Amino acid sequence: MAEGRKPPVTVLGLGLMGTALAGAFLGAGHPTTVWNRSPAKAAPLVALGAVHQPEAARAVAASPLVVACLTTYEATRETLEPAAGELAGRTLVTLNSGTPPAARAMAAWAAGHGARFLDGSVMSVPDAVGRPDTLLHYSGDRAVFDEHAGALAALGGDTVHLGAEVDLASLYDSALAGALLPTLLGFFQGAVLITARGLPAGSLVPYSVKWLEKIGTILPALAAEIDSGDYAEPASSVGIFHDGIEAMAEDPAMGEEADIDFSWLAPIAALLRRAVAEGHREHSISVLTELLRTPPPSAPERAPSPAGP
Known part of the structure; x- marks a missing residue:
């Protein structure tokens, strides 16, 4: 050459x-x-x-x-x-x-x-x-x-x-890909809520970017909890997430007002319910990692409500 x-x-x-x-x-x-x-x-x-x-x-x-x-x-x-x-x-x-x-x-x-x-x-x-x-x-x-x-x-x-x-490249690609579609679906859900009020989806973008940047700052602490297996001192507990998603499920007016389908959240809601049932309500949200390592119990999950999870 x-x-x-x-x-x-x-x-x-x-x-x-x-x-x-x-x-x-x-x-x-x-x-x-x-x-x-x-x-x-x-x-x-x-x-x-x-x-x-x-x-x-x-x-x-x-x-x-x-x-x-x-x-x-x-x-x-x-x-x-x-x-x-x-x-x-x-x-x-x-x-x-x-x-x-x-x-x-x-x-x-x-x-x-x-x-x-x-x-x-x-x-x-x-x-x-x-x-x-x-x-x-x-x-x-x-x-x-x-x-x-x-x-x-x-x-x-x-x-x-x-x-x-x-x-390893495939392993990390698989690990990172798991965050992409749920993140996009979360943005799309937000866009439905915003546009239902006559506001442009673009108005959500700067706040979404800031929110994602904030999430990025807490990942090191969550990773440290996962590596140590210590979930006892949460910055955000399972209970906070559980109660938030249940509030959506129990308020059908929210879904009806925006004419939105919240059913994509049903598996996430089921995972949070399982975490609470297994005694993790006061633990860090990162404890969900432990649930993902093990299969769910054989008992049927609660069906989602028509308005959401």
Whole structure:
């Protein structure tokens, strides 16, 4: 490779995220080869200088670093099966959804074909790819990560190697993903309440951001309680949350006034009721971690009220 020339990269999969990844590599000066099951999706990237290969095997053969951004590990393996003979000596990076066991199976499959392997996760949306503050997690052999760190930095400035255990990126992705949809649903619920009064949803945004920032400041203390197993001195108790959600359930006028469906909160309400029933009313809300570690009792849960949980 000529001095100063950026190493070539191949990107497999050109959905919204894959297209953003390929664009970031191109923008950073990496010769970029792309492949997609639907070739038409490659056209905008070809216009920017990418090389489109219609066959996955030829795309893999084009670069020492192959980044696969398909839906799941299974889809990645299915795509790479015809190209397996080209993987030996190359580094395969997966940036897809899946579970830690699936990540381990993918790593074993790659090793069986002579490839070095890193698993990864993009902790942001496609539009944020390439920005200095965009977070990406990787796991696997540290030496392999270090070799390609310069190229991978094109995808985001906050690039973290979590450790040599190959499934750590998937593990942290799974752990963090659990907070996303409930958080969004909470905002959507708030938007319904606000807009039902004729106010714009946008008026809720600055206060939501401040609220999320405040939540961020209490996470270290909650994590310390979880690590120690001591929930006896709460800043916020189970009882406070329990009584708040029960108040919503017992006031059907609230749901009717905004014409809102609170039923998505039913499992959360059931978990809080279980915590109180098991004697945790005065404990920190972080004690719910212990309930999540164990299956619920076999007794049927109380059905939610029509107006809410």
